Amino acid sequence: MTTMSVRRRAGTPGTLRRDRRDWKGWAFIAPFALVFLAMTVVPIVYAIYLSLFRDQLVGGNSFVGLQNYLDVLSDAKFWSGMWRVAIFLVIQVPIMLILSLIAALALDSLRLYAVGFYRIMLFLPYAVPGVVAALIWGFMYGTQFGLAANINDFLGSQVLQPLTLRWILVSIGNIVVWEFMGYNMLIFYSALKVIPAELYEAAEIDGAGSWRTIFSIKIPGIRGAIVIATMFSVIGSFQLFNEPQLLQGLAPNAVSTYFTPNMYAYNLSFAGQQFNYAAAVAIVMGVITAVIAYVVQVRGTRQENR
Amino acid sequence: MASESTGAAFTRRGFLGLGAAAAATTMLAACSGGSGGSAASDDDIEKAMKKGGSITWWTWTPQAKKQLAAFEKAYPKVKVKLRNVGSGGTQYTKLSNAIKAGSGAPDVAQIEYFALPQFVLAKSLVELSDFGFGSLKKLYANGTWDSVNVNGGLYGLPQDYGPMAYFYNKTVYDKYGISVPTTWDEFVAAAKKLHAANPKLYLLNDAGDPGFTTSMIWQAGGRPFKVDGTTVTVDLQDSGTKKWTSTWDQLVEGKLLNQTTAWTDAWYAQLGNGEIASVVTGSWMPGILETSVAQASGQWRVAPIPTYDGTPANAANGGSSHAVLKQGKNQTLAAGFLKWLCANTTSTRIFREQGGFPSTKSDLSASAWLSDAPAYFGGQKINKVLADASDSVLSGWQYLPYQQYANSVYSDAMSASYSNNTSLNPGLQAWQKAIVSYGNKQGFKVTGK
Structure with a gap:
């Protein structure tokens, strides 16, 4: 060259x-x-x-300009799905990431026996395809014959109702935590592994205890990994689809066809033949997700550089 | 989802209604009337069948393979590629996509009655009176013929039929002293009695199912959907609908319904262990009970469904036709196959013998079939009851031209009523709103009352 x-x-x-x-x-x-x-x-x-057209059952295809976008922006169903994933994000993502962080720190603490075993066990759910995971959990959530039924029988009351309107979001959050905790743990764990050993030695000489080491060396040291994991989780939350879509088959009264924006787009095109409108929904979704992911990244990186 | 599960159910049963009394040849001769014009005559069809060719057929009926084997014996030169691409909604999605893509659609496809108008409207199906099929009318049970005639044209031939019937677990009924209700008032009383005697048991399961709801409104005399071309009127507040909701609200508000989602494993298990003591559904149910609820063999029986005033009145739930797709290259051959499939006595007999519920009068009155007394139903001659049920199906019911979509959003509207055990009416109002808004967006002229 x-x-x-x-x-x-x-x-x-x-x-x-x-x-x-x-x-x-x-x-x-x-x-x-x-x-x-x-x-x-x-x-x-x-x-x-x-997304610039509208193909009707009666009247055929016609150019409608930005009309589909205007409709999306004033579509209560779309926003209710968006609002739902936003709540999901704000609650589920921190819980999951904190659990992942605790697991990674525990594995990294050198105080556990059989670290390799715990690591693989925590990671294993991630290797289960999302569809299978949702089916397994759907079965466990069953109040007739599932695990939930057994617990209810044991307690003698119908306290666990995971597949009802009220609890479904929590139930889905639980599945997602189970699926992705190990994945995030692995990101954190590998970041912890590359923190230079000199820092620990220096901290030890300065008399820093375990907690001090965690908050002053380990967590700042993996900030980049935390930002990345947060970004992935934010995008994942907005794209929530497999779990609610599969649970809908078991509990149609708890999961609507517009439960998440992705489900809404899917059902618009496959049940309603509204491909054009679904395309507009998908694009609006994509833009919103990109903006939020970008904000997370910029904020995270700025703090890192500080 | 609910509608899809229902579709899956149809799969297992698979009813083709076919069977005409006459032998195939007689029939072909009899139908030479036709509707003139450029239409293909019976001779043309017979010529095409003799000449042979290759066509594709989409269906999910379990009887299809055996019928096809018989067909290929009769017409060795016609090669029919049988494909099961999924049942109900799954198949319709694939079919719509193939139609939209302009290639890949089959020559002949199974389409449930409720979904037929949607395909007619999209101009995807061949008008069959051009082939002289109008004269086949006399072969079929009342109701099925109405279902394949859309906007004044004939777009399919009936395969099977789903007049509603009342399936009940006699062991449970006997144990708790419940007698088979003949009116819905008696039914409500029985539901209270059973659930009070044992809170784990329910007389019926219903978690909100659009196919069931529309059939129940149909039976109550409601006609909420009026379709005239692309002009649609929706009135889910008409007197028949109100009649049904006033009965059903008692069950929903009284927490007297088991709300396990139908067609799931948990549902089948509860049908088997007696926790759900009855099922009100189409006459295609016996085959499903026998295969999926095998552990309850000998416990179940069949009765006519309860009515509002004690005089027989029935509706249909499910049932399929077969139709010829416009995309097909050899429509005359496809029509010939369709006619054999749905009107030839050999074909309809195979269908009936393989557990399908026939739509053809000759099969519905065949003595061998009527005297069949399966051990699963304790030796009861169930086909007699089911055949009678087909006689009292009320006429005049219409489905929406986009019923499949309406069904797919049914739970969105009704979930609050079922989840909170409150009146169904606000849910039906919400459903009507969704139906009206979708229809108008799709270019129909829809008015809601």
Whole structure:
């Protein structure tokens, strides 16, 4: 590369040289660019294109401009789903991340026997496909024959009603914590492993205890990992779909067709044939998620740099 | 979801109503009337069948394989590719997508009666009177023929039928001294009695099911959906609907209904252990009880469903037709296959013998079938009861041209009523609002009363 450009620099006018080098660079990223174009850019552009039309059962297809977007913005169902995932995010994400952090710190404390065993056990739920996880939990939540039924029988009252309107969000949160705690734990744990040992030695010499070490060295040391995990969790919450969609089959009265924005988009297109409107919902969702993830990132990084 | 589960149920039963009394050849001869014009005659169909070709058929009926084997024996040159792409809603989604994509749809497809108008409206189906199928009317039970005629055109042939019937667990009834109710008032009283005697037991399960609700409104004389082309009137406050809700509110508000979601494992288990003592549903239910609730063999019986005044009145719940898709290349051949499938006596007999509930008069009155006394039902001649049930189905019911969508959002509207044990009426009002708003967005002229 170097020799080639040197040679060219000697013989060719500047502009031409630059053009040719640019072209070569594109060739190198072409495999990525093609896949990126086909799998990411084209679907998004197509979704935007779709969202500008309205295809009716009676009257056929027509261009409606931004009407679908205006409808989404004033759609109570869309906002109720959005509001639900926002509540979910604000409560479930901190609980999950704190549990993950505690688990990672415990594994890193060197006070546990069989660290490898605990690590793999905590991580294992993540290896279970989300669909299977939701089915397993759906079965356990059953108040007729599931685990919930056994507990209720034991207590002699119907105290556990996980699949009812009132408790369903908690039940889903529980599944998501179970699924993703191990994953986040692993992110934290690997970040803890790369904190330089000198810091611990220095802290020990200064007489810092375990708590002091945790709050002054370990947690600040993995701040970057925490920001990343938070971002993933925020995006995951907004995309909540598998768990409510599967539980809906068991409890249609507790999970509506617009329970989360993603479920709403799915049901609009597959039950209602409203592909255009669903595309608009998906795009509005995507934009909101991107903005929130960006804010989390900027805030997190700023604190890190402070 | 509820509607999908219902669809799954239909799968197991699979009713084709076919069977005409006449032998295939007789029938072909008899139907030469046709509706003129450029229509294909019976001769054309027979020629196409003799010439042969290849068509695709989507269905989820368990009887399909055996019927197809018989068909291929009769017409060895016609190759039919049988595909089960899912039942009910799953299949309709795939079908709609294939139609929208412009390729990939089958030549012949199973479509439940309630879903037929939606496909007619999308101009996806072939009008069958062009093939002279109008004259097949006399073969089918009342009600099924109405269901395949949409907006004045014939768009399918009836396969099976789902007149409602009352299935009950006699062991539980005997143990608690419950007699089979003949009116809904008696039913409510019996529900109270059973649940009071043993709080774990319920006379009926209902967690809100659109197919069941519409059938119950139908039986009560309600006609909430009036469809004339693309003009639709929705009135879920009409007197028949009110008649049903005033009975059902007593059960919902009195917490007398088991609310396990139907068609789930837990539901089947409770049908088996007696915690749910009755089921009010289509006549296709016996096959499902026998296979999915095998442990209760000998306990269940069948009766006509209760009515409001004691005189027989019934509605249908479920049932399917088969239709020819416009996308198909060889529509004459597809129509020939459809006619054999739904009107040939060999085909309808196989369907009936394999546990389907027939829609054809000749099969409904076949003595071998009527005298069938399965051990599962304690030797009761259940088909006699079910055939009688098909006679009293009230006429004039219409489904929405987008019933599948309406059913998919039913639970959204009704969940509060069922979850909080409160009156169903606010839920039905919310459902009506959703139905009206969707219809107008889709270009219909929908008015809600």
